[in-house]
Amino acid sequence: MRTRTPDGVVHDYDDPRLLRERGLRASLEQTGPEVTPDVVAGLADRDARALSAGRSPRLPTFGASAVLFALAEMAGSGTPGTLLAAEQATMTMAAVGEDTTGRATVRRVEPEARPVPATRTTPGLPIPISLAAYDRAFEPKVRWEAARCGGCGTLAYPPRHRCRGCGAEAGWGTSPLPRRAEVYTCVTVHVPVPGMASPYDLALVQLADTDVRVLVRTTAAAPGDIGIGRTGRMTLRRVAVRSGVPDYGYAFWPDTEGGAAPGPDTVKEAAR
Numbered sequence: 001m002r003t004r005t006p007d008g009v010v011h012d013y014d015d016p017r018l019l020r021e022r023g024l025r026a027s028l029e030q031t032g033p034e035v036t037p038d039v040v041a042g043l044a045d046r047d048a049r050a051l052s053a054g055r056s057p058r059l060p061t062f063g064a065s066a067v068l069f070a071l072a073e074m075a076g077s078g079t080p081g082t083l084l085a086a087e088q089a090t091m092t093m094a095a096v097g098e099d100t101t102g103r104a105t106v107r108r109v110e111p112e113a114r115p116v117p118a119t120r121t122t123p124g125l126p127i128p129i130s131l132a133a134y135d136r137a138f139e140p141k142v143r144w145e146a147a148r149c150g151g152c153g154t155l156a157y158p159p160r161h162r163c164r165g166c167g168a169e170a171g172w173g174t175s176p177l178p179r180r181a182e183v184y185t186c187v188t189v190h191v192p193v194p195g196m197a198s199p200y201d202l203a204l205v206q207l208a209d210t211d212v213r214v215l216v217r218t219t220a221a222a223p224g225d226i227g228i229g230r231t232g233r234m235t236l237r238r239v240a241v242r243s244g245v246p247d248y249g250y251a252f253w254p255d256t257e258g259g260a261a262p263g264p265d266t267v268k269e270a271a272r
Helices: 016-030 045-051 066-077 131-143
Strands: 002-004 010-012 039-041 081-087 090-096 105-108 145-149 172-176 180-189 200-207 213-217 231-242 245-254 268-271
Touching: 039 045, 039 066, 066 081, 131 145, 131 245, 180 245, 200 231, 213 231, 213 245
Parallel strands: 039 081
Antiparallel strands: 002 010, 081 090, 105 268, 145 172, 180 200, 180 231, 200 213, 231 245
16 A cells, blocks of 8 residues: 655555455465466566466566566566466466467567757656546557447447447447557647656657547657657657656657668668
8 A cells, every 4th residue: 555645755565465465466366276377477576476376487576667577587488388477466368379380470679769858857745647538548548449339330549438429439449550650740848847857749649540649759859850640650768757656658659761760661680
């Protein structure tokens, strides 16, 4: 449990037993008694081995990058199985199959180094996080998907429960959003806000082959370098840290004069 006093002082009250028994184990039981993960990421080594019947390897971290280390461990040892990623009582499981080709593709993004833009900050308490809004928007932001009306096919981002095309209030599905985008309009924000360095760019981008427009931050470009009509690619970034909670979302990475912004179809590839 985390509490915050009016002057911003944070107090954490940890109860490892409660988290383990009422959080981790209860969530794992809901996946089915027949499921025992082979590798667990996101937990301390003792808890990871307890949930995996002692099979989970020791990972160098149990932070946000633990899943990547777990996948690397499974790929390096050639061991297929079930990978469990845990974050408090939230769990995600994936079946990792055996690679029959014997080859792994390594993708590298190596943009040229550039000077760090000059920024300024202002003192004061940062904007507090709304955990309800954070939870409500998390999956659409990170999955980069919109709601699709089952009646007329209209896309809605952020997802909503009433179609602006036909007015339907049921029959919604989901649809992945394209990563390519073009700047519809943009602005450079110079007014400093506590907890955020300025200046920075905000852009309203039109996603390729859709009528969806999204308001996003920009990345890999100096403030003021983005203009209307600039094309680029949406890429996952940490956009803010609020109340100690990292907030992830997609940012606009503009194309350069030498070509398109880095992505799975443009980066260098090498077989290993």
